[in-house]
Amino acid sequence: MLEAKDVTVAYQRKVVLAGVSLAVEPGLVIALSGPSGCGKSTLARVLALMLRPRSGQVSVDGVAVRGWRQRADRRLRTSVALIYQSPRQAVDPRLTLTEVIAEPLAANGRPDPERVRALARETGLTEDLLTRRPHEVSEGQLQRACLARALSLEPRYLICDEMTTMLDASTQALLVGVVDAYRERTGAGVLAISHDTVLLDRWADRVIDFTGPGVPAAPAATASTPDA
Amino acid sequence: MTTQGRLLRAEGLTVTFRIPGGTVRAVSDANFTVRPGRCLALVGESGCGKSVLAHALLGLLPGNATVSGAAWLEGDGEPVELLSAPPAVLAGRVRGRRIGLIPQSPATHLTPVRTARAQLTEALRELGSAQRADDLVMRYGLRPADLDRYPHELSGGMAQRVANAMALAGDPWLVLADEPTSGLDRPLVEKAMGTLRELCDEGRAVLLITHDLRAAEQVADDIAVMYASRLVEQGPAARVFARPRHPYTAGLLAAQPDREFAPIPGLPPELTRLPEGCAFRPRCPRADDACAALPAFGGGVACHHPLETADA
Ligand SMILES: Nc1ncnc2c1ncn2[C@@H]1O[C@H](COP(=O)(O)OP(=O)(O)OP(=O)(O)O)[C@@H](O)[C@H]1O
Ligand code: SF4
Ligand SMILES: [Mg+2]
Secondary structure (H helix, E strand, O other), rough: OOEEEEEEEEEEEEEEEEEEEEOOOOOEEEEEEOOOOOOOHHHHHHHHHOOOOOOEEEEOOOOOOOOHHHHHHHHHHEEEEEEEEOHHOOOOOOOOOOHHHHHHHOOOOOOOOOHHHHHHHHHOHHHHHOOOHHHOHHHEEEEEHHHHHHOOOOOOEEEEEEOOOOOHHHHHHHHHHHHHHHHHHHOOOEEEEEEHHHHHHHHOOEEEOOOOOOHHHHHHHHHHHOOO | OOOOOOEEEEEEEEEEEOOOOOOEEEEEEEEEEEOOOOOOEEEEEEOHHHHHHHHOOOOOOOOOOOEEEEEEEEOOOEEEEEOOOOHHHHHHHEEEEOEEEEOOOHHHHOOOOOOOHHHHHHHHHOEEEOOHHHHHHHHOOOOOOHHHHOHOOOOOOHHHHHHHHHHHHOOOOOEEOOOOOOOOOHHHHHHHHHHHHHHHHOOEEEEEOOOOOOHHHHHHOEEEEOOOOEEEEEHHHHHHHHHOOOOHHHHHHOOOOOOOOOOOOOOOOOOOOOOOOOHHHHHHOOOOOHHOOOOOOOOOOOOOOOOOOOOO
């Protein structure tokens, strides 16, 4: 279980999350929907160990998180992967798509060209795209590479923050299919964040309506009901 | 708003890019017309050329682009041919004043070191507009206080709404909206679409570029479907959504999460090596040998074997 308990985040004096709790269970797709600006992306970054909350706890499969960002425990950090809405802001513009996908494996001392090729195939990237740089491919092609990169270290939990918001219906269906196949194969838990309730109703095992800092109790209660 | 004689008419609009070792065909022979009071939605898969088409109309393409064909902006005196117009004419008399652009990634269009208010007020002043920044943003669902933030303090949806307001600052009669709903939740999408509809109802013309078929269905009068740089189907929105003729349109509609939610098999072709014939052939369930030749556009569709429709 990937769990946030009673998490509070504030930017300067503006409270963005106030005492929010949420659990992502292995093997399921939990969805988070809510209005723009309600703090969904902020919660995603806390759960991905990229943003230290002002107060509250995060745990990964029962292990409490004590460090965030570079100071996060490497095993915990690599067990949660985050995919953003805007792939352009998430990649180094100087790398080729192959290098984008290979980056986490290399950084963790496990370079594996064979696995990189397999990930590219899985996400529908053709050979000729792999040698291009981000500005030479479309938004949808770049998002495929970001998904391949996110899956490269076989995370236990995958957070998709508006993963398909910029993409057409066909590419959306393809990427959701890739995530689902990965989840079925590995038993990973998925947190799907989206404004699109039609998509979430179709995809998720459970949809949590998240309304913002003032309403922490409801998502917590709904999210941690294992038999719902 | 007076709409006398106003029109945007593209004829054979074609855009290519030179890249090391090849040429990318981003827009091939596009013909379409945008009229005051109407919204034309351009839809298609990621990377098919939609944004390039919009940027070509505004002279905003990078230096490695080659443009051919014509795009006539009519009304308000002498017609302007946008593709050959000098940069000074586009900058001084077209962009912002006659054609407003709502960009695809608003965050990258805003200067990080100045507040949204400073940027919007400056745009209004440069264009000699009498509108007030507060009134403009309220139309797009922001509070005036939100304008006092810096771009990094705005969520994606808020930055989009600021960009929308900037596009309307100079009161243009034609609005090009490039994915104006990315990052907005459903209620805000509805609101943004409502605003585009109001712009049409005031007598403006809207060219909406979107991958969001539901948003397009809500606001568009006409639909143009683009695949691998070509317009493959055009027609009244109600007809295209209810009875698509092109197999690609049918596949795209079926991929929606409230329908089959299945991707169209395969991938779009590389725009560096488009096939001779129909570019959809490798993915098309209706393809046969005839499809080795490029299908001509006729009856609202470019296909050798269009889907049967009741009124066809
Ligand atoms: N660095 C910052 N300084 C001040 N406020 C911030 C900062 N970053 C985010 N915010 C505010 O925090 C709130 C939540 O932001 P967040 O990006 O998490 O929202 P969101 O739900 O993902 O919105 P959207 O769906 O529109 O992108 C917003 O009101 C935003 O303006
Ligand atoms: S021309 Fe042939 S391949 Fe192309 S869409 Fe029509 S039937 Fe399919
Ligand atoms: Mg967000």
